[in-house]
Amino acid sequence: MDGVITNNPALDMLVVKDGDTLDLGGRELSFINAPFLHWPDGMFTWSPQDKTLFSCDFLGCHFCEPYTFDYNIVYNREYELALRVYFDAIFAPFKPYVVSGLEKIRDLDLETVCTSHGPVLTKNCRLSYALEKYIEWSAPLPAGPKLIPVFYCSAYGNTGKIAEAVRSGVLDALPEANCEIFDLNYQDMGEMQALLARSSAFAVGSPTINADAVAPIWHLLSHVDAINNRKRPALVFGSYGWSGEAVPNLTARLAGLKSAVFGEGFKVNFVPSSDDLEKARELGSAFAASLRAESK
Ligand SMILES: Cc1cc2nc3c(=O)[nH]c(=O)nc-3n(C[C@H](O)[C@H](O)[C@H](O)COP(=O)(O)O)c2cc1C
Incomplete structure (x- = not known):
C-alpha cells in the first residue's frame, strides 16, 4: 500500500501493525487495529502517558463550535444530533465492527478522545455519553414480529x-x-x-x-x-x-x-x-x- 493513498511513492513512511508501538521520545504511541471504523484499514492510536486515544473518526461528528473541548459546547442538543447523524451515516453499516472497536478500548483508562471530527471528548464531560450511545446504537435489534412496511x-x-x-x-x-x-x-x-x-x-x-x-x-x-x-x-x-x-x-x-x-x-x-x-x-x-x- 506504500504510496498508494498519497500517490507519492517517494514519501518516507513507516507502516505500523496492530500492537506495534512507536517511541516519540518520552511518549510511546501504540496502535490498535480498528477495521471499518471507518476505513477498511482504520486504526486507533493510544498514548498511555496522556491517557488519550486518537480514534480515527470513531465517536466523532461533524460539529464545530469556536472551542476545542467538549466542556465548552453551548449547543448540546445540536451536538447530540450531530453525533447520531454521523454514527448513522458512517458507522451504522458496520455495527459488528463498532461492537468490537468498543471492546478493544474498554479497558483503556481513557481521559481524552481526539476523534478527528468534532469536539475533543473528555472523561468528565461528553466521553461517557458518546460511548454509551455507541453501545446502544450498535446493539443488535431485539427479536419481534416481522416488520414489513x-x-x-x-x-x-x-x-x-x-x-x-x-x-x-x-x-x-x-x-x-x-x-x-x-x-x-x-x-x-x-x-x-x-x-x-x-x-x-x-x-x-x-x-x-x-x-x-x-x-x-x-x-x-x-x-x-x-x-x-x-x-x-x-x-x-x-x-x-x-x-x-x-x-x-x-x-x-x-x-x-x-x-x-x-x-x-x-x-x-x-x-x-x-x-x-x-x-x-x-x-x-x-x-x-x-x-x-x-x-x-
Ligand atoms: C403527468 C402524468 C404523466 C404520466 N406519465 C406516464 C408515463 O410516462 N407512462 C405511463 O405508463 N403512465 C403515465 N401516466 C399515467 C399514470 O401512471 C396513471 O394515471 C396511473 O394510474 C397513476 O397511478 P396513481 O393513481 O397511483 O398515481 C402519467 C400520468 C400523469 C398525470
Whole structure:
C-alpha cells in the first residue's frame, strides 16, 4: 500500500501493525487495529502517558463550535444530533465492527478522545455519553414480529389501492407481522428511511409519471444502506398508463442494492379492477409466505 493513498511513492513512511508501538521520545504511541471504523484499514492510536486515544473518526461528528473541548459546547442538543447523524451515516453499516472497536478500548483508562471530527471528548464531560450511545446504537435489534412496511406514492389513488391489497395479503400469510402502509407524501423521510433500515422486508409502489417512478420513492431508496440491505426481500408494484417504467426501474435499482426482489414486480393498468386487487393480495401473501419459509 506504500504510496498508494498519497500517490507519492517517494514519501518516507513507516507502516505500523496492530500492537506495534512507536517511541516519540518520552511518549510511546501504540496502535490498535480498528477495521471499518471507518476505513477498511482504520486504526486507533493510544498514548498511555496522556491517557488519550486518537480514534480515527470513531465517536466523532461533524460539529464545530469556536472551542476545542467538549466542556465548552453551548449547543448540546445540536451536538447530540450531530453525533447520531454521523454514527448513522458512517458507522451504522458496520455495527459488528463498532461492537468490537468498543471492546478493544474498554479497558483503556481513557481521559481524552481526539476523534478527528468534532469536539475533543473528555472523561468528565461528553466521553461517557458518546460511548454509551455507541453501545446502544450498535446493539443488535431485539427479536419481534416481522416488520414489513409498505411504502408508496399515488397521484390518483390507484397505486394506493394496490398498496392496501398487498398489505392485506401480507397479513393473510403472516397475521402477527407489523405491516403498515405509508404514503411517502405525508411522512418524515428520515423516519421512513430508518424504518426501511430496520425492516425484515418491505414493499414499495409508485405510479409511472413521465416514464419513471416518482421522486419521493427515489428519495427513500437513495438512502438505503447498501451494505446492510443485502438480501433484504422487496416487492415492487405500481399503476401505470401506457409505458409503465416505474416498476422495472425500481426493480433494477433494488437489484443493484442487492435486495432480494420478489418476482418481476406487479403492474396494473390505470384503475385496479377487483381482479387486479385480488392478484395484489395474493402476491402480498406469497411474498410474506416466502419470508416465513426463509426464517425456518
Ligand atoms: C403527468 C402524468 C404523466 C404520466 N406519465 C406516464 C408515463 O410516462 N407512462 C405511463 O405508463 N403512465 C403515465 N401516466 C399515467 C399514470 O401512471 C396513471 O394515471 C396511473 O394510474 C397513476 O397511478 P396513481 O393513481 O397511483 O398515481 C402519467 C400520468 C400523469 C398525470
